[in-house]
Amino acid sequence: MLNFDHAASAPTHPDVIRTVAEVMEAHSGNPSSIHRGGQAASKLLERSREVCAAALGGVKPGEVVFTSGATESNNLAIKGSLLGRKDGRVHIVTTQIEHASVTESCLQLEELGFETTFVQPEADGTVSAEKVLAALREDTALVSVMHVNNETGAVQPVEEIARAVKLRDARVRVHVDGVQGFGRAGLELQASAIDLYSVSAHKVRGPRGVGLLFVREGVRLFPLLTGGGQERGLRAGTENLASIVGAAKAFRMAAEDRVPRAERMTELREELIAEVRRHDVLTLTEPKISAPHIVHFTFPGLKSQVILHTLEELGMLVSAQSACAAKTEKPSRVLSAMGRSREHATSGIRISLGDEHTSRDVRLLADALDKAVRRLAPLEGRKR
Structure with a gap:
């Protein structure tokens, strides 16, 4: 079975697994304790914070807040920016294509x-800075826009939006x-x-159940x-030390290998896109700028789950929508927001590449896709 669903969760790197096991065995102290065991754990925690800060692009270690994952990070960023405010700012600007946690x-x-304004994307799934600016009000407190869409792979102009x-x-x-976006699409976060x-962490081969939120110095939540x-009082609870250390290793490796990884994945992505284009019953979703690890297409007239399970029978694991929404048969709200018909919005398939994939793997996937099309096209009275 070949796993082409790395955007949902990437296989944990062997070095990360060993690191987590070593920390769990060697450090039982609570980082908040003042005895030797606690102080050793605290030093390891702060060293991990420094590694993560460097991986994020030279931000300050004090700007890194460890969480249980991106869902918690998103909740803290959004709710933490609005709750407790006394300046009358009650408005949020976000988009119609964000992750469910946003x-x-x-x-x-x-x-x-x-109050929230949900900005509609363009037909290719990107959101323009002009539309975000048009949605701002005098009482706007927060703008939240994802870096890379988790379904279509569309890269959003987040730096341009932030500056504007x-x-x-x-x-x-x-x-x-x-x-x-992290580890795949370049971003000078500090600048x-x-x-x-x-x-x-688990999107870049780290442990599940751990993530972080960069909080720029001076921003209060x-x-x-x-x-x-x-x-720093932003996330009470004993830190998950072993997972944090493993996450720091995964973040460091993802940052150090970002450029060659992107180049490798882009080559594989182009090979896969060429194979998808061979089938006139499939419609590629082609953002203006796409992340190197995601290919998305629709098979109008068939449910995503039918296509997914057919490919699984042929030895390929792919995704319908994002992992958090894949169990529903509702139309993709991302594709719907992009103006796609219900026929398209219920038939999307996301293929996401990982570090271990090769051209041979893509060829095997292409063969499976060819068999799936031959098997499924007649169900709708189509010819290949």
Whole structure:
């Protein structure tokens, strides 16, 4: 079975597994304890924070807040930016194609009296800085736009958006969900105007259940978890030391290998796109700028789950929509927001590449896709 669903969760790197095991065996101390065991754990925690800060592009270690993953990071960035405010700013600007953890955070805040503008993307799945600026109001507190769309692979102009927003109103915070962007799409975070950036370890071959939120120095957030004051008071609770150390290793490797990885994946992606184009029943989703690891297409007239399970029977693991939405048979809200018909929006397939994939793997996937098309096309009265 070949796994082409790395955007959902990438296989943990063997070095990361060994590191996590070594830390669990050697460090049982609580980083908040003042005895030797606790102090050793604390030093390891802070060293991991330094490694993560460097991997993010030279940000300050104190700007790194460890979380349980990007869902928590997104919740903290969005809710933490709105709750507890006393300046009358109650408005959020985001897009119609965000991850559910962003969309649902905004909808939950609406129940508390806050307001959200959901900006519609262009037909290729990108969101322009002009549309974001047009949505700003005098009471806007936060703009949240993802770096790379987790379904189509569209790269959003987040640096341009952040600069434009800050020029319009420097008091508006800018949050970016960087889950699919980190380690794949370049971003000078420290030099950017981005205030908050969410990352998840298991997308870059780290452990599940750990992530981080970059919080630019000077940005104050309302904590969602209170208690012992860990993570500068922004995220109470004993830190998951072993997973954090493993995540730091994964983040470092992802950052160091980003350029050659992107080049390798781009070559494989082009090979795969050429194979998809061979089938006139398949429609490629082609953003203006795409991340190197994602290929998305639709098979109009068939449900995503039918295509997915057919490919699985042929030894290929792919995804329908994002992992968090894949179990639903509802039309993709991302494709719907892009103006695609229901026929297209219910038939999307995402293929996401990983470090271990080769040209041979892509050829095997292409063979499986060819067999799947031959098998499924007659169900709709189509010819190959």
